[in-house]
Amino acid sequence: MKRSLAQTRLVDVAAAAGVSIATASRSLSGTPGVSPAVADRVRQIAVELGYVANLHARSLASGSTATIGLVVHEIGDPYFSEIASGVLRVAASEGRTVQICHTGRDPDAELQQIRSMVANRVGAIIVAGSGFVDPTVELPARHELERFSEAGGRVAVIGRHHLGVDAVLPENVEGGRAVTEHVLGLGHRRIAVLAGSTALTTVADRLSGVHEALVEAGLDPSEVPVVEAAFTREGGREGARRVLAEHPDTTAVVALNDDMAIGCLSELRVAGVPVPTRMSVTGFDDVAVAGDLSPGLTTVRLPMVDMGARALALALKEPGKRPRRQRIPATLVVRDSTGPVPG
The missing domain is CATH 1.10.260.40 (lambda repressor-like DNA-binding domains)
Structure with missing residues (x-):
């Protein structure tokens, strides 16, 4: 047995x-x-x-564990680097160090990184970045974090639905709806969406908001192309090439993160497509560089640094009887990358 x-x-x-x-x-x-x-x-x-959990509990009780584990999808992505900045700020104020690893959005890699952090007896674990639409994909990581929590470890996540722990949750659906309403309000009807994998909850939620706005405007979401590519600048460049080749009448591109939007702007510049007079482009997240681009990127602002700080603050509090949720509003920021539909 x-x-x-x-x-x-x-x-x-x-x-x-x-x-x-x-x-x-x-x-x-x-x-x-x-x-x-x-x-x-x-x-x-x-x-x-499961033995390491008991050892970990004794370590916490003796006050000897001061390291925070931060798991992100891609540390080179400005979204995650800004979140990391918030975690590091709070950790420094608490006299703690931070161990950072990234997973490349691979659930198996994520599980191994979590196990490694538990084995190294970190005091708390922050997991940042999208989960997966299919909750069974995350089940092994959920079990690992549950054992860690039961033994006295602290856990908080950012943008995850299925892990059953304290969470900081950006309003991705609302943000997707707001940015699409903005584009529609400028008269655009030939819209294309640049998305990462729709297996990711962040992509699915933002796309859901886009579709809500389309339906409210009397448009059929199934007629709006969704171009899936890597959730990166290179993915944005690839997506822009596909939009120009496969949907040449498009007048506005809604990218579901700023990295893809920046890649899209780069590719449109190479292709000689003026923004916004020929093509409007929007992003999502409002990374630090978004306002310094030419043209400045219209996007949805999430306070990433604050999200990282909030997540660690949650993890360092005494655990509640139920998982705590902090909803983070998404705010539309209009800049020069969007304009009226071409005449």
């Missing part, structure tokens, strides 16, 4: 790892005398068996 997590002992970890109890103990406590490869293997097996 499978041993419960509460019953897992050091001897079980040692047996599973094929090492002595003394080696297992030194590996888990970070005591010198064990090779890094062996120590990593023992810690990973301890996580899988």
